[in-house]
Amino acid sequence: MTDHTYKAYDEDLGALKTLLARMGGLAEEQLARATDALSRRDGKLADQVIADDEKIDALEREVEEKAILTIAKRQPMARDLREIIVAIRIASDLERIGDLAKNTAKRTHAVSEALPRKLMTGLARMGRLAQDQLQAVLDAYAAGDAGRALAVWHADEELDALYTSIFRELLTYMMEDPRLIGMCTHLLFGAKNMERIGDHTTNIAENIHYLVHGSVLTGERPKKDTTSLTPV
């Protein structure tokens, strides 16, 4: 690349990162509000979350278009090319996190007033943990800090363990009181959504590693959805 192309490329990349920061902030907020809506059974807040999801979808399309055009125009190589590939991938993970927040919010309307408060605590805790992890990985991306990204990657185990314990807890409540089955099923799907948000957060962490080191993060992935193996 010539000096001129470099400058133009840096500007394109800067614009891309600004879009991603906006997407990340929005995804964090959607996750926080969805957990809050379901925990407090706030239908109005849930509707706002559902309506706002299209903002994230629109930002993803913007990131993708800008990224592809930048590759076509500037023909970046090596690390420069990686920056753009990673931007596309992170946008895709953030879009999925938005979808999962929206699906969680939707369940607010299905859960009745009569839901015992204790059933909700586990899910609210998962929501907060998923949010902390997402915030940490977005900070790591903004700072280009692969070490912090790796810490997030390892911490996903905690979210998986919490999911497994909530899965068992909800099954127990269902068995004790079959009238709770329908509600607990919605909470199970809500908890599964949080677990999957954690997976997308680890995907982002892996991409930061790839961006900084140019290699794929190896070793045992922390992610293990052990509930799919829970014998019944």
Added chain:
Amino acid sequence: MTDHTYKAYDEDLGALKTLLARMGGLAEEQLARATDALSRRDGKLADQVIADDEKIDALEREVEEKAILTIAKRQPMARDLREIIVAIRIASDLERIGDLAKNTAKRTHAVSEALPRKLMTGLARMGRLAQDQLQAVLDAYAAGDAGRALAVWHADEELDALYTSIFRELLTYMMEDPRLIGMCTHLLFGAKNMERIGDHTTNIAENIHYLVHGSVLTGERPKKDTTSLTPV
């Protein structure tokens, strides 16, 4: 592009389409085997499905790398650029379909021998329908046929309706016999996986439309996960 670049571009695109055809065939097979494994509680088959998932993951990385390099080298515009963007997106959907098949297969080990056969029929039907839809959309992509893609897009409603009816059916079984709660929960997640595979299939259909017409498919999306709204 010069004549020479065009020829080189066509070769790159051909290689990309071959990779995608292999990925598609593999995703179809994984889906068929996962449904089969869970329906017949065949743990050995389930293990094969779990092990083979990494083949799809590897193909996705190959598609992505080849696509990005083709953009950087050939600087395609308009329809040529769309071909490549669409290849990246379809590879991403096929990879997710592979993940969902793997998650379904995993549940085979959790479901005991004592599971009443009637509980399984709905899920097996969903699996077959999801597979038919996937095959149809991959045919539409190979043929560049936006009309057939649109038909698949509309037919997803059927899969959603089936999911809603299975969701209700499983809840009823759980309420009638709390000993079935754990198993039915696994089947619920299995059915949800099939419903999500249907969503990825409609994503592929939307991308075929975009490829052929250069515009985003408008109108009411057929996808409606109404179970998240089912009051309990």
